[in-house]
Amino acid sequence: MQDIAEQLLAWHSSGRAFAVATVVGVSGSAPRDPGAALAVDSLGEAIGSVSGGCVEGAVYSLCEEAMVSGRPVLEHFGYSDEDAFAVGLTCGGLLDVFVHPIVPGADPGLDAGITYIASGTPVALARVIDGPPGLLGATVAVTADTHHGSLSPAPSTVAALERGLVAEARAMLDAGRTGRLVLGLDGRPCDDEDQGTVTVFVESYVPAPRMIVFGAIDFAAAVVKIGKFLGYHVTVCDARPVFATARRFPEADQVVVDWPHRYLDTQLDRIDGRTVLCVLTHDAKFDIPLLERALRLPVGYVGAMGSRRTHRDREARLREVGLTDPELARLHSPIGLDLGARTPEETAVSIAAEIIASRRGGGCLPLAANDGPIHHDLDRPAEEPEAETPHAA
Template sequence: MLNIADTLYDWCREDRPFALATVVQVTGSAPLPPGTALAVDADGTAVGSVSGGCVEGAVYELCQQVLADGGTPARARFGYSDDDAFAAGLTCGGEIDVLVQRVHRADRSTLAEALDAVVQGRPAAVAQVVDGPEELLGRVLSLLGDGSAYDGTLGGEREDRAVATQAQALLRAGRTGRFEVGGDTDTCPERLSVLVHTHAPRPRMLIFGAIDFAAALSQAGRFLGYQVTVCDARPVFATPARFPHADEVIVDWPHRYLADTEVDARTAICVLTHDAKFDIPLLRLALNLPVGYVGAMGSRRTHHQRLDALREVGVTKEELTRLRSPIGLDLGAHTSEETALSIAAEIVAHTHHGTGLPLSLGTGPIHHPAPSALSSAARQAA
């Protein structure tokens, strides 16, 4: 639902009744991930999407029906239909489960603060019951800041605490995810399936080396939604004027800056200096940090020399397997912009476990399932 946070915030603030259709599960290939939503207000105004256009008409009608029926939630599954080409279905061949609910006044109040935080760019999450007892279906719990504070209720204090604990881990990881909770006396008697929508600060892209490739990569990184930092020890090259697309330009020794800056599992580190006096201490530190991606620029000869130097300073074999070097995918790139595209493409493929191969050579679904959000988030919380 956070894909339409600005409109939903306005509707909640105006106390406007509306129905919310949320993709709660995806099977096979589908155009949009779980958590994506479409909303329809009492006047028939629609915002958002659940399928990129394939089944919007059917979902719109279902939203109007839920609003007219007094708010009983409805579930619908949409997939490809061979028998009826005009039936509402997904031409991509996958299936999506959609929960349609009327967002009642109490939930609008609970949502408003979290949606406001999202609109303002602050971290927030919304936990939504997508399967369970009918009286709890669609109920929401909003988490603010680091997730330690929450608003709303899913039926009782034990349920709220159990959901908030797991949702907090997802918020830290910046991932939307679904989990099961309850069905026992320690958490709650009713078993609930909860979908957590998260809005975390932008992931960081740390680019070391104030060169032309860095200027192009900073633009690509910003386009992908990263908070981009360019760092170089040479003040004559590390200037904001040379890197207008970077959020910040830092003059410092790369390894010293990295040691003092905040990183997480979504951080991408791109080492473009290909100068051993910068690279070795920087990579020695980077490969021991819990970041998502570490890549280094250079020829294959430079790469092998770099590996030998890293082994000499104690970098382990396991740590070296994390290094993407030479950096980027083989796109036949020549210009700075093409090279930046190859690096950005590798980061995207690495983040989402893509192969980097042409889709025309594959035979399976083109949409990869999201990484196990709860397990990765739980590892970070541990």
């Protein structure tokens, strides 16, 4: 619900009751990932989306019903053979949606979680979506060093469950993961859901992933724009102050004048496996010391611009400074997919496409070239063959 957090905080601060419907399970060619949310307030205003339109009407009604009953509900939506445009997903996917009524001030865990999310503070919001009736909807907001809310007024026998939930949610927060967690009443993770387990949906809210664009050239401006569109916090870095200016890159979150490798050395505590490094300088005096460091860091993507001749020269120089074959294999060079791009904007699309494919496990082929799953994230288990789908990824 991070994309609607600002509006939720406004409703919450005004004391207005609302219900949040969250995607907590996905299978097949479902259009939204776990964590996507639609919210409806007591005046009937709706924000967000859980399916891109397929089941929004039905989920809206569930939110209204939940606000009246005060009870959360877990609902399953799938493909409808009789009426694909009624309550069902025409794309052939399956969605589990948890609908949670919220009254400001009534749940310390939810209250704290909404505040943390809106402020940008890293937090894992853990909600019980299946299990004993007394626990359904119980919420704990977990940060790196504390937590808010509890599983009370459930029996004291769930103390171990709560400790286990907090520990597991904190581990998921550290990894930036969102997903289901099945625990026994003793707080230990379980493989299967049954009558003796509790299913928790943990949403990790962490700062936006970083994209650092090295080289303040005209292509960089287009990459900055598409990076922002994809949700990255974008920094432009160049050692030349005449080019590295906020005026030239108004959409960048930050413009830094420094030697690329020296700036990267100052950012080691702010990069992680989601970080993207785009090296657009194609100048050896900048590239080599930068890439020598970048290819040894646990970042998600490193790409470097240049011709094939530049790439061969760059690779030889990197070998000379000691990079190994596995380290060099991490370099995407020349940067981007072969789209026939020529303009800065087309090149930025090519680069963005390669970043997405690297992150999501895409094969970089036209969807029409095979009949396999459309959505095949690296961290999502393989699904059964999909029903036919009228939409593209």
